[in-house]
Amino acid sequence: MFWFKPKHSEGRAIACQRINCIFLTKGVRISSDAILLALSHNIPMVFTDQMGRSQGYLWSGQYGSISTVRKKQARFADHPLGMDWVRDQLLQRAKNQLTTLELLQEQPYARKDKQGQSDFVKDQKSLSKLIQRWEKLPISPRANLKELAASFRGWEGGASRTYFQAFARVLPEKWGFAGRMRRPAYDPFNALLNYLYGMLYPLVELSLIKAGLDPYMGVLHTDRYNRPTLVFDCIEIYRHWAEWTALQLVFEKGLDPQQHFEERSIREGIRLAPSGKKKVIAAMLGHLEERTIYQGQKRKRKTQIDLGLQSLASYLKTLDF
Known part of the structure; x- marks a missing residue:
């Protein structure tokens, strides 16, 4: 113990x-x-x-599987099958975003004036059209992978802009949220998202290691950064957990932009104060402990990460390169 x-x-x-x-x-x-x-x-x-x-x-320094998985992973990273997998990841991310917007629309706090509600519905329709278009996209074995990757990044960016635009329509003005920005954050809601995503990244990376995969060998995100780029690929389908937790903290769990955040320098922007971190960590860990239906069974969300990445490793084992 x-x-x-x-x-x-x-x-x-x-x-x-x-x-x-x-x-x-x-x-x-x-x-x-x-x-x-x-x-x-x-x-x-x-x-x-x-x-x-x-x-x-x-950690123990041992991968959760033999090196055959990582050898196949290296081939997969530069193969059309890898891009096909990326498309599925981004499609699932967009579908999760759409589900979040549908859940958000049902909440009492999301009900604004008719014009705001109409714009919110337009955001949902725009995201639905993107999903339908990319579901029909064929990936040829002779496709130019660099061009395809650039196209995917553009689609991902467009979907995210639409998604967070809908968030901006329902968040109170005191949160100052006009859209997603990376680090550093200059408004409390972006700082909140950054912290919650930061909690997800190591969980995904460690699940990759346990599954026997190399976190530094990405497919869509290249390896020139010496960063865990496969984590960047795999985390996409789990981000909505952080985003829903953020919304709950804002509307239901009393997180306050004045009390629970602090302004730092221009270089550091705004970040959570210690009192805010306690509330955020507890909310996110609680969300990850909840059980939802996954592949026909009730599983904790944190367990779903392990199972999902184990499935990726199992899939790679079946490939005949």
């Missing part, structure tokens, strides 16, 4: 079997015994910075 002691509350023991991952933020102290216990039970430890971004890992 591990013994955890928060600064201002009583400590408690938690069995290894109940822990999937340990996140270590600034100021945490940990013993070598606890590290060895985590390694022996294949529990990874993730070091994060103040923005919630992963900076490094402690």
Whole structure:
């Protein structure tokens, strides 16, 4: 068992079997015994910075499968089958976005004036048309993969602009959200999304490792950045969990842009204050613990990540390169 002691509350023991991952933020102290216990039970430890971004890992150093999977992964990354898989990933991402908008439309807080509601419905229709167009796109074995990748990035960008435009229509003005921006964030809602995505990235990366896949060998995202580019490809179909959690925090769980965020320098933008991080972490972990139907069975969302990436590894094993 591990013994955890928060600064201002009583400590408690938690069995290894109940822990999937340990996140270590600034100021945490940990013993070598606890590290060895985590390694022996294949529990990874993730070091994060103040923005919630992963900076490094402690794990056993063993992939969850033999090297044959990674050899096939290398061929898959530069093959039309890889682009076909990317298209499926982006299609699923867009379908998840559309489902989120449909759920959002049902919420009492999303009901605005007739013009705002009409524009919101237009956003949904635009996203539906994009999905229908790309469902019909054939990928030829002789396709130019670079041109195809550029086309996919453009489609992904268009779908995301439409999606977050709909968010901007329902969010209160005090959140200052006009659309999605990357780091640094200059409004609280973008800062919230960045933090929630930051919680997802290491979970996807560690699931890839457990499945025997190389996180640094992407398909749509190239490997020239020396970054875990396969994580960038795989995380797309899970982002809506972070986005729905963000909406719940804004409308139902009392997250406040004045109380729970702090302005930093121009370089750092706006970020969550410590009081905000506690609420956000609890909400996201709770969302990941919830069970939903996955392949005919009720599974925790965090388990669905493992199963989904294990399926990718199994698929690669079947390919005859």
